[in-house]
Amino acid sequence: IPLGRLIHMVNQKKDRLLNEYLSPLDITAAQFKVLCSIRCAACITPVELKKVLSVDLGALTRMLDRLVCKGWVERLPNPNDKRGVLVKLTTSGAAICEQCHQLVGQDLHQELTKNLTADEVATLEHLLKKVLP
Numbered sequence: 001i002p003l004g005r006l007i008h009m010v011n012q013k014k015d016r017l018l019n020e021y022l023s024p025l026d027i028t029a030a031q032f033k034v035l036c037s038i039r040c041a042a043c044i045t046p047v048e049l050k051k052v053l054s055v056d057l058g059a060l061t062r063m064l065d066r067l068v069c070k071g072w073v074e075r076l077p078n079p080n081d082k083r084g085v086l087v088k089l090t091t092s093g094a095a096i097c098e099q100c101h102q103l104v105g106q107d108l109h110q111e112l113t114k115n116l117t118a119d120e121v122a123t124l125e126h127l128l129k130k131v132l133p
Contacts, residue, residue, distance in 0.1 A: 022103065025103065027096060030063065031066070034049070034067060034073075035072060035089065043088045045078060045085070045087070067093070071090055071092050071093070073087050074087070
C-alpha cells in the first residue's frame with residue numbers, strides 16, 4: 001500500500017474513533033477540528049481557517065453556521081476588512097472544546113497505538129514530525 005494511502009487510512013481511523021468518543025457530547029470530529037483550530041488562533045477569518053483545515057470554503061461556511069447555531073462560535077466584524085468577519089469561540093465553545101479534550105484524552109492515543117511498542121510509538125512520532133514542514 002502506498003504511503004499516502006496508509007496515512008489517509010490512519011487519518012480515517014482516527015476520525016472514526018473521534019466520532020465514537022465525541023458522540024455523547026453531540027459533536028463530530030469535523031466540528032471538533034474546527035473548534036480546536038479557532039481556539040489555537042483565538043480569532044481568525046474563515047479564509048485563514050479554510051487554509052489551516054484544507055477544506056472547501058462553502059463547506060466551512062456551512063459548518064460555521066452549525067457551530068454558531070449551537071452557540072459555540074460567534075462571528076464578529078473584521079476591523080481590518082469591512083466586508084469580512086472574524087470567528088472566535090464563545091465561552092460555551094471553549095468549554096465544549098475542553099470537554100472534548102478531556103473525554104478523548106489518552107484514550108485515542110492508546111487506541112491508535114495499541115499494537116505498537118513504546119519504542120515503535122516514539123519512532124513513529126519522530127518520523128511523522130520529519131514528514132511535516
